[in-house]
Amino acid sequence: MSKNTLFDKVWNRHTVRVLPNGQTQLFIGLHLIHEVTSPQAFPMLRTRGLKVRFPQRTFATVDHIVPTSIEGRKRPFMDMIADQMLSEIEKNCRESGITFFGLGDEGQGIVHVIGPELGLTQPGMTIACGDSHTSTHGAFGSIAFGIGTTQVANILASQCLLVQKPKVRQIKVNGELTHGVYAKDIILAIIGKLGVKGGIGYAYEYAGQAIEALDMEGRMTVCNMSIEGGATCGYVNPDMRTLNYLRGRKYAPQEKDWERFMDWSRDQISAPNAEFDDIVELDGKTIPPMVTWGITPGQVVGVDQNLPEDADPEALVFMDFKAGQPIIGTKVDVAFIGSCTNGRITDLREAASIVQKHGLKVAKGVKALVVPGSEMVLKQAVAEGLDEIFRNAGFDWRGAGCSMCLAMNPDKLVGRELCVSSSNRNFKGRQGSPTGRTLLMSPASVVASATAGEVTDVRQLIAS
Numbered sequence: 029m030s031k032n033t034l035f036d037k038v039w040n041r042h043t044v045r046v047l048p049n050g051q052t053q054l055f056i057g058l059h060l061i062h063e064v065t066s067p068q069a070f071p072m073l074r075t076r077g078l079k080v081r082f083p084q085r086t087f088a089t090v091d092h093i094v095p096t097s098i099e100g101r102k103r104p105f106m107d108m109i110a111d112q113m114l115s116e117i118e119k120n121c122r123e124s125g126i127t128f129f130g131l132g133d134e135g136q137g138i139v140h141v142i143g144p145e146l147g148l149t150q151p152g153m154t155i156a157c158g159d160s161h162t163s164t165h166g167a168f169g170s171i172a173f174g175i176g177t178t179q180v181a182n183i184l185a186s187q188c189l190l191v192q193k194p195k196v197r198q199i200k201v202n203g204e205l206t207h208g209v210y211a212k213d214i215i216l217a218i219i220g221k222l223g224v225k226g227g228i229g230y231a232y233e234y235a236g237q238a239i240e241a242l243d244m245e246g247r248m249t250v251c252n253m254s255i256e257g258g259a260t261c262g263y264v265n266p267d268m269r270t271l272n273y274l275r276g277r278k279y280a281p282q283e284k285d286w287e288r289f290m291d292w293s294r295d296q297i298s299a300p301n302a303e304f305d306d307i308v309e310l311d312g313k314t315i316p317p318m319v320t321w322g323i324t325p326g327q328v329v330g331v332d333q334n335l336p337e338d339a340d341p342e343a344l345v346f347m348d349f350k351a352g353q354p355i356i357g358t359k360v361d362v363a364f365i366g367s368c369t370n371g372r373i374t375d376l377r378e379a380a381s382i383v384q385k386h387g388l389k390v391a392k393g394v395k396a397l398v399v400p401g402s403e404m405v406l407k408q409a410v411a412e413g414l415d416e417i418f419r420n421a422g423f424d425w426r427g428a429g430c431s432m433c434l435a436m437n438p439d440k441l442v443g444r445e446l447c448v449s450s451s452n453r454n455f456k457g458r459q460g461s462p463t464g465r466t467l468l469m470s471p472a473s474v475v476a477s478a479t480a481g482e483v484t485d486v487r488q489l490i491a492s
Contacts, residue, residue, distance in 0.1 A: 030196035032299040034265055035231050038171045042154045044188055051190045057153040059086040059183050061126075062139050063093060064436065065158030067116040069181035070124070078185045083125040085187060087148060090114055090130060091138045092436045096399050096426035100438055101131060110437070124184075137402020137428045140164040140368040144248065145404050147277025151266040151293040156189055161368050161452060163254040166263030167247035168270055169296050171231070173261060194229050194260040195305035200236035203312040208487035210378075211246035212370060212450065212470035214238060216318035216328045217310060218250075219257040224326040227259030230306070233298065234264050238312030244273040245372040252369045253452050256325040265297040317486055319355050320454045320468040322347060327454075329355055331473065331485045346456060347465050348444075356483050358467070362447040363396040363478030364459075365423075365471045367433035370450035371401030373408050379471040380414040383421045383479070386489060390422030391481030397424045397439065399431040421479070435460030448477045 030036055044053040061069075066088070073079065080086065093110035095101050105111040114131075121128035129135035135142055140161055143149040151169035155162060158180040165172035173189065183189055201214055219226075232254050239250065247264045254262030264270075271290055274280040281289040316330035322343035329335060335344075339351045365371070365379055376398065382388065390396045398418045400406035406428050409415055415425045432439040433451035440460025441447055447459055447466050454466035467483065476486040 030305050031303040033196050033233060033302045033304065034169055034263060034296050034298045035171060035196045035233065037296055038152055038154060039193060041152070047190070051192055054154055054189050054191055056156045056183050056187055056189050057085065058143070058148055058155045059187070060139050060143055060148075060155070060157035060162070061086060061088045061117070061180060062157075062159065063090045063113045063117040065177050065180055066120065067113055068177045069158075069184060070116075070120040072178070072181040073185055076185075080124040080126065080184045082187045086126045086184065087143075088117055088121050088126050088128045089136055089139050089142055090117060091428075092430045092434065094131065094427075094429040095438050096429045096431045097438070098427065101427055103131075107438070134403050134407070137400075137404065138368045138371060138430055140248070140252065141372060141401035141405065144168065144244070144273075145277065145402060147274050147280030150274065150280065151270060152296040156183055160255050161252050163259070163261045164248050164252040164368055166251040166254070166261050167244060168274070169263060169266035169293065171261055171263065174255060194231045196233060197227070197230045197259075197306040197308060198233045198235055198304045200307065200309045201234070201238035201312045202236045202309060203238060204241065205238055205312050205315065206487070208317055208472065208485075208490050209315055210470040210472060211242050211249035212468075213315050213318045214312070215250045215253040216320065216325065216468065217315045219253065219326050220318070220328040221310065222257055222308065224256060224324050225258045227254065227257040230259050232257070232259045232262035233304070234262060236309070236312070239264060240267070243374060244269060245374040248372070249369055253325065256452060266293045317470065317473050319473070319483060320466070321349060321355050323454060323456055325452070325454060325468060328468075331356055331469075331483065355467075356485060358483040359446065360391070360394055360448050360477050360482055361445040362432075362441060363390070363394055363474050364399070364432045364447055364449040364451065365474050366397070366399030366401065366426075366431050367449075367451035368401060368430070369433075369452040370471050371399060371405065373405050375450065375471045376400065376405070376409050376414050377412070379475045380417040382472055382475050382486070382489065384417050386492070388421055388475065388479040390478050394478050394481055395424070396422060396478045397426060397432060399426040399439075400428050402428050423478075432459050434458060448474050448483065450474050
């Protein structure tokens, strides 16, 4: 088993006890909730006569069902179930004394975007949320678990989570990335190599020169999709880049505690003599812009490559592709930039810079959306004029929310539309239409493809 890794250190420091069945009762330092997986949890507590044990350790927002159009955000929502879900979390937080970032609050946004930007997410923490992409927070050197509604209730009542300790795999991405290749391409390449089930029973530690060179938002993108590779969670060891990101944020340690916090953070990192259960290495220089072609994130190729000759027949039929065909040149109907994977300010800056530098316009017949991951991202983007760059290019600029990532709101595909998306899942029906099709890629690649009207190699655009 692994020894002296960050994962082992954080796990051991938060272990309450080990049960006879081998599960660990783990204390959870930070609990995040949203409107979809929490409404059923609070009645579970009331039925048992329990209260929220540590309300100061739980923070709430709304993101999944929130409409992103300006007119759609007015209450009550046209979708009465969505409006009821919002009313439930408002009531539950009010009654339980939980801090809530609702519509109109500057802290509102996708739960995995607001946690870091508010400084709630910190090195050495255990974090849980009723959302599968909670692994995002591992970018800060924390252990972050996606959980179900029953576990949400358990944490509300006890601040503890029962979980089996996984093994630890280190994934080293060596070398430098080439121009036009981003964090999203790294994680898609990793999942393509190891498979969507390759991480089952493992926590992933991301390391190597290419990972260390990423900014914090790039690291969040990589950790975000750990779950798509089957891993329990994913993390990056904290460094000065981590600390510089957190300094001065609302819930981060303040100046009088900062030196102690820096020492604490340094103490979390995997030791030089750390032992891993497995080590996998990739050469960052060989990673091209990646594009999924099928119905799982593991069905992925480089943009300049062809689909596998032995491609999954079910996926080929659903996507209307043929084995061995090139992915480049595939006609695009919809383009989406956003989600907890790629809806942060650096994502929007890079996409907007490409649009502006090359004077791009959304291609005729393509519907393109840009959805900031939070109110803070939106505010910053507007201050920098990014919204105008996108609007002038023909993109639809929206309010903060999950939007078309999972379509639990009005933003949905229609019929057989094909969407190039910066989100994290390309499952059948994921974007709202049971027959809609999704190609995952980086925001830069989404811009290139949206403006060309077909899947395009962003490197060629950047080089021009």
